Amino acid sequence: MRSVKEAWKAAVSAAVVDILAEKGADAGLAASVIPESPPDASMGDIGFPMFPFAKALRMGPPQIAAAVASRLSAGSTPAGTAKAVGPYLNVFLDRPSIAAASIAARTAGQSYGRSSSLSGSRIMVEFSSPNTNKPLHLGHLRNDALGESTSRILRANGAEVMKINLVNDRGVHICKSMLSYMVYGGGRTPEDEGKKSDHFVGDYYVKFNDLKKDDPQAEEKAQELLVKWEAGDADTIALWKKMNEWAVGGIRRTYERTGISFDKYYYESQIYMTGKEEVQKGLASGAFFKAEDGSVRIDLSPIGLEEKVLLRKDGTSIYMTQDIGLAIHRHVDWPFDRLVYVVANEQQYHFKVLFHILKSLGYEWAKNLYHLSYGLVNLPEGRMKTREGTVVDADALLDSLRELAMEEIQAKGREDAVENPMETAEKIALGAVHYYLAQATPSKDMIFNPKESLSFNGNTGPYIQYMGARISSLIRKRDKGEGKAGAGSIRPELLTADSEWELVRLVATYPEAVEQAGAEYNPAIIAAHLYATAAAFSKFYHDEPILTCDDPDLAATRLALSEAVLVVLKNGLELLCIPFLEAM
RNA sequence: GCGUUCGUAGCUCAGCUGGAUAGAGCGACGGACUUCGAAUCCGUAGGUCGGGGGUUCGACUCCCUCCGGACGCACCA
Numbered sequence: 001m002r003s004v005k006e007a008w009k010a011a012v013s014a015a016v017v018d019i020l021a022e023k024g025a026d027a028g029l030a031a032s033v034i035p036e037s038p039p040d041a042s043m044g045d046i047g048f049p050m051f052p053f054a055k056a057l058r059m060g061p062p063q064i065a066a067a068v069a070s071r072l073s074a075g076s077t078p079a080g081t082a083k084a085v086g087p088y089l090n091v092f093l094d095r096p097s098i099a100a101a102s103i104a105a106r107t108a109g110q111s112y113g114r115s116s117s118l119s120g121s122r123i124m125v126e127f128s129s130p131n132t133n134k135p136l137h138l139g140h141l142r143n144d145a146l147g148e149s150t151s152r153i154l155r156a157n158g159a160e161v162m163k164i165n166l167v168n169d170r171g172v173h174i175c176k177s178m179l180s181y182m183v184y185g186g187g188r189t190p191e192d193e194g195k196k197s198d199h200f201v202g203d204y205y206v207k208f209n210d211l212k213k214d215d216p217q218a219e220e221k222a223q224e225l226l227v228k229w230e231a232g233d234a235d236t237i238a239l240w241k242k243m244n245e246w247a248v249g250g251i252r253r254t255y256e257r258t259g260i261s262f263d264k265y266y267y268e269s270q271i272y273m274t275g276k277e278e279v280q281k282g283l284a285s286g287a288f289f290k291a292e293d294g295s296v297r298i299d300l301s302p303i304g305l306e307e308k309v310l311l312r313k314d315g316t317s318i319y320m321t322q323d324i325g326l327a328i329h330r331h332v333d334w335p336f337d338r339l340v341y342v343v344a345n346e347q348q349y350h351f352k353v354l355f356h357i358l359k360s361l362g363y364e365w366a367k368n369l370y371h372l373s374y375g376l377v378n379l380p381e382g383r384m385k386t387r388e389g390t391v392v393d394a395d396a397l398l399d400s401l402r403e404l405a406m407e408e409i410q411a412k413g414r415e416d417a418v419e420n421p422m423e424t425a426e427k428i429a430l431g432a433v434h435y436y437l438a439q440a441t442p443s444k445d446m447i448f449n450p451k452e453s454l455s456f457n458g459n460t461g462p463y464i465q466y467m468g469a470r471i472s473s474l475i476r477k478r479d480k481g482e483g484k485a486g487a488g489s490i491r492p493e494l495l496t497a498d499s500e501w502e503l504v505r506l507v508a509t510y511p512e513a514v515e516q517a518g519a520e521y522n523p524a525i526i527a528a529h530l531y532a533t534a535a536a537f538s539k540f541y542h543d544e545p546i547l548t549c550d551d552p553d554l555a556a557t558r559l560a561l562s563e564a565v566l567v568v569l570k571n572g573l574e575l576l577c578i579p580f581l582e583a584m
Numbered sequence: 585g586c587g588u589u590c591g592u593a594g595c596u597c598a599g600c601u602g603g604a605u606a607g608a609g610c611g612a613c614g615g616a617c618u619u620c621g622a623a624u625c626c627g628u629a630g631g632u633c634g635g636g637g638g639u640u641c642g643a644c645u646c647c648c649u650c651c652g653g654a655c656g657c658a659c660c661a
Contacts, residue, residue, distance in 0.1 A: 047603090052641090085604085305657085318658090318659060348589085349587085349657065376655085444590070447596065449595085459610085470620085470621060524597095528598065532608090535609095538625070546620060584621095
């Protein structure tokens with residue numbers, strides 16, 4: 001589709017250049033020939049507005065369109081026809097050839113939609129970054145879905161991707177859950193209570209609130225515990241290790257459940273000291289300066305900000321110091337061309353400064369750092385607050401979605417039709433939440449409506465899964481010899497209905513969506529394309545008989561188109577980390 | 585106060601580097617199953633694109649300003 005569009009653009013540009021030259025106008029104006037999509041397919045498949053040339057040619061746009069059209073019909077053009085439609089020059093593509101290309105997607109399988117637009121580049125993507133004092137919540141699910149799916153999209157565009165997770169396993173907040181466990185835990189283990197281990201740890205973090213009431217010194221004691229931890233106190237380290245294993249172990253189980261994975265884990269406890277040497281180097285090179293009080297700082301006036309402290313006067317490091325060291329360390333580990341940080345938008349300032357600092361230190365790769373900033377996930381009732389207990393726990397959310405999906409399977413009497421109802425319900429639940437999170441533009445805050453996400457109607461993951469299941473069902477029937485499709489041969493020129501053309505177009509433009517999603521780090525583009533494809537298929541399925549079609553050739557062709565649609569749905573769902581279902 | 589960002593139908597969201605009558609879904613109302621899975625499809629109602637200026641042949645899209653919301657502005661992470 002893209003190459004066809006490019007070819008037409010070139011042909012139209014050439015015609016416009018000729019006309020401009022004849023009138024003695026600046027031929028450079030032809031750069032304003034840009035392809036667009038007419039609002040209605042009956043008006044054409046590609047549209048070129050002729051407004052930009054009106055002044056130079058002293059002609060009305062409709063006259064220009066007519067002139068370009070006649071010139072095109074005289075010369076050689078790609079397949080299809082060009083026609084003046086008001087002030088636009090519209091192209092009607094040669095539908096059979098596009099249809100043939102779309103149908104070919106069915107044999108391309110998993111490779112359909114892959115591009116080489118990013119081949120040769122190495123991209124590191126950091127996401128999730130959980131704390132080891134509590135289980136994952138809804139906000140993490142957005143981060144995880146965004147990070148995982150962006151990584152998959154980048155890979156689909158040919159990039160070599162390294163997914164990394166920076167586990168935040170140290171700090172005073174970790175010490176709080178430890179202290180709380182020391183007081184209330186009584187040596188119990190998650191197994192003792194039959195609890196998922198990260199929830200077990202999280203419960204003690206919550207209990208720290210009780211501890212503060214029981215013991216006014218609790219905050220101080222947590223600080224003291226941190227000091228002991230940093231000093232390497234054996235008992236403290238032992239407890240820390242034990243609780244961290246519980247926390248990370250439980251969190252990893254949630255990753256497995258949601259289909260999230262990492263190529264490498266970094267632990268903050270192992271690298272929080274790094275960065276000091278880098279700051280010293282920067283001081284030596286003149287990128288930073290030593291303030292009167294002895295602290296090391298950077299002047300941020302080049303980017304319109306104040307100063308930032310990078311090392312305290314006592315020489316200790318701060319968050320920024322750590323991130324500087326970590327970025328450099330990672331580049332040594334795995335030299336990347338780009339590094340993407342999937343982190344909530346509340347840290348925009350931090351990354352703006354961090355990127356500037358790395359550039360100041362003279363790292364070539366620093367210009368390719370990207371903060372994939374995403375908005376908060378709120379509830380219809382308002383913002384999630386840990387202290388108010390309105391945080392939506394990830395595991396509990398998935399459980400309740402699965403429960404509702406199960407009820408739906410039972411209500412529909414589909415238990416016998418699917419091999420494993422519980423597993424199917426789980427996959428529907430995952431599809432519901434991942435699609436809901438994917439369809440919103442990452443940078444914006446969003447409202448997660450559990451009730452709406454549970455709905456299997458409309459713009460949802462289960463709707464798309466359902467269309468995949470329907471097509472799979474058609475294919476099973478064909479394979480069993482039902483219908484006449486098996487006896488017919490594929491003839492793309494038979495696809496003339498509007499609903500068929502719409503599907504052809506969506507299949508043909510899927511690769512462009514993948515490329516755009518990669519270029520913009522935006523899975524929502526895939527989600528929108530998949531929904532449009534699923535909806536178009538549903539209409540097609542409703543309006544036109546496929547297997548039951550009398551003409552064997554038409555049946556075979558429609559089924560082939562359906563198979564191509566299935567390839568798009570499968571590949572797209574994979575990119576969004578949504579399970580595909582043969583039956584549901 | 586300064587900075588970043590957002591403000592599109594009752595609700596949740598799209599709207600491609602400015603271009604042809606602003607689109608979906610949910611909800612509401614009304615239709616469609618003796619036929620490939622109705623977890624579906626079709627129709628109706630619903631918007632001065634936060635307000636006001638400006639640039640342009642053309643602005644939801646770019647610029648300015650005001651109003652409103654969110655988030656930042658630590659030698660916390």
